[in-house]
Amino acid sequence: MDYSQILQLQLRPNIIDLGWGHPDMQLLPHAQIQSATNAALHRWGGVMLTYGIDHGVGPLREQIADWIAQHEQVRPQLGEIMLSAGNSQALAHICTMLTQPGDVILVENPSYHLALRILRDAPVVIRGIPCDHEGVDVDALSAVLTECQQAGQRVAFFYTIPTFQNPTGTSLSPARRQQLAQVVAERGLRIVEDDVYRELWYEHVPAPSLWATLPRGTVIRLGSFAKSLAPGLRLGYITADVATIQRLAGSGLLDSGGGIAHFQSLIVSEIMANGDFADIVSLYRQRYGARCHALHAALLPLQAHGYQWYRPTGGYFLWMRLPAGRDEQQSLAQLEARGISALPGQLFSQGPLGYTALRFSFSLYDEATLGHAGAVIVDTLSN
Numbered sequence: 410m411d412y413s414q415i416l417q418l419q420l421r422p423n424i425i426d427l428g429w430g431h432p433d434m435q436l437l438p439h440a441q442i443q444s445a446t447n448a449a450l451h452r453w454g455g456v457m458l459t460y461g462i463d464h465g466v467g468p469l470r471e472q473i474a475d476w477i478a479q480h481e482q483v484r485p486q487l488g489e490i491m492l493s494a495g496n497s498q499a500l501a502h503i504c505t506m507l508t509q510p511g512d513v514i515l516v517e518n519p520s521y522h523l524a525l526r527i528l529r530d531a532p533v534v535i536r537g538i539p540c541d542h543e544g545v546d547v548d549a550l551s552a553v554l555t556e557c558q559q560a561g562q563r564v565a566f567f568y569t570i571p572t573f574q575n576p577t578g579t580s581l582s583p584a585r586r587q588q589l590a591q592v593v594a595e596r597g598l599r600i601v602e603d604d605v606y607r608e609l610w611y612e613h614v615p616a617p618s619l620w621a622t623l624p625r626g627t628v629i630r631l632g633s634f635a636k637s638l639a640p641g642l643r644l645g646y647i648t649a650d651v652a653t654i655q656r657l658a659g660s661g662l663l664d665s666g667g668g669i670a671h672f673q674s675l676i677v678s679e680i681m682a683n684g685d686f687a688d689i690v691s692l693y694r695q696r697y698g699a700r701c702h703a704l705h706a707a708l709l710p711l712q713a714h715g716y717q718w719y720r721p722t723g724g725y726f727l728w729m730r731l732p733a734g735r736d737e738q739q740s741l742a743q744l745e746a747r748g749i750s751a752l753p754g755q756l757f758s759q760g761p762l763g764y765t766a767l768r769f770s771f772s773l774y775d776e777a778t779l780g781h782a783g784a785v786i787v788d789t790l791s792n
C-alpha cells in the first residue's frame with residue numbers, strides 16, 4: 410500500500426530508519442479507539458459533531474486534572490487547563506498570543522529540532538543555552554538573561570523539555586531544578602515546559618513537572634496524547650495559571666473555530682473513563698522500554714571506541730556523542746551505505762554544540778531489528 414499521500418512517515422526500502430521519532434503503528438490502539446468512538450457518538454450524537462467550548466470539553470479537562478493529581482500530586486482547577494491539538498499547535502499558539510516581534514526565546518542547546526522550526530516561524534530571536542546530562546546549564550541561562558536585560562531585550566519565555574528530553578533523553582536533575590526555581594523567582598523568567606514524554610518512563614516515575622513544582626503563573630506546561638495514546642488524534646492540553654489560560658483560550662482562533670479537537674476530545678474522554686488509557690500507557694512503557702534497552706545494549710561495544718551516551722530511561726531517543734574529530738555527515742553516509750539511517754546532532758543545535766552527535770530513535774522497530782541495527786552501527790562506526 411502506498412501511504413505517500415497519507416503519512417508523514419516515509420520509509421525507504423532496505424533502510425532501517427532510526428531518524429523518525431514516530432510511534433510503531435502496530436502498537437497504536439485502533440480497536441480501543443474504534444470502540445471509544447462508537448461509544449462517544451452513541452452518547453453525544455450531534456453534540457460531538459458541532460463546535461465545542463473554547464477551553465475544550467469539560468469532562469476531558471476534569472479527567473486530565475484527575476490524572477495529573479494522581480501522578481503529580483497537584484490538581485489543576487478547571488480554569489487552569491485548556492485542550493490543544495498537541496504540543497506543536499500549543500507552542501505555535503503560545504508564540505502567536507504571548508510574544509511580540511523582537512522578543513527573545515531561550516531554548517536548550519540541543520533541543521527538539523521541530524520545536525525550533527515552530528519558533529523560527531515567529532518574528533523572535535532564539536538563543537540556545539548549553540545543556541548536559543543534568544539538563545540546562547542554569548548559570549549560562551542566568552548569564553544570557555543578564556545580557557538580554559542589558560540589551561533591553563524582552564525574554565518571552567524559556568522553552569524546555571525537562572523530562573526525557575528530545576534529543577538527549579536526559580531529565581533535569583534535582584540540583585538544576587532548584588537552581589532554575591531560584592532564577593525563576595529572582596528574574597521573573599517564564600517557562601514553557603514541553604512535557605510530551607512524561608508517561609513514557611521505563612525505570613522510575615519521573616519527577617513532577619515544573620508546572621507542578623514552581624509557583625503558579627511561572628510555567629505553561631504542554632501535555633500531549635501524541636506519545637501516550639496516538640499522534641493522529643492531534644490532541645493535547647495546556648496547564649497554566651487562570652489568566653494565561655484565559656488569554657490563550659480567548660484567542661480569535663478559538664472564538665471562530667471553537668475548542669480545538671472537539672471530536673477527538675470526546676473519544677479520549679471515553680478512553681480515560683473506561684480504563685483503556687492507563688492500560689495503553691502501561692503497554693507502551695513495556696514495549697518501548699524493551700526497545701530502548703535493546704538498542705542501548707546492542708550499541709554498548711562502541712563505548713570502548715570513544716562514543717558516549719547516557720542510557721535513556723524514558724522517551725524515544727538515544728543521543729550518541731561521537732569521538733572528537735568524527736564527522737556527523739560522514740558517519741551518517743557510512744551508516745546509510747550499510748542500510749541504517751539516523752539524524753545528525755547539528756539538526757538540533759541552536760548555536761555551536763561543541764561536539765558532534767547522532768540521534769537514534771528506538772520507537773519504530775522491534776527488539777530483534779534494533780539488535781541487528783545496533784550490531785551494524787557498531788561494526789560501521791568502530792572502524
Ligand SMILES: Cc1ncc(COP(=O)(O)O)c(C=O)c1O
Pocket residue numbers: 430494495496497498521524570575603605633634635640644645
Ligand atoms: C519534544 C517534543 N515536543 C513535541 C512533539 C510533538 O508533539 P505533538 O505531536 O503533541 O504536536 C514531539 C514529537 O516528536 C517532541 O519530541
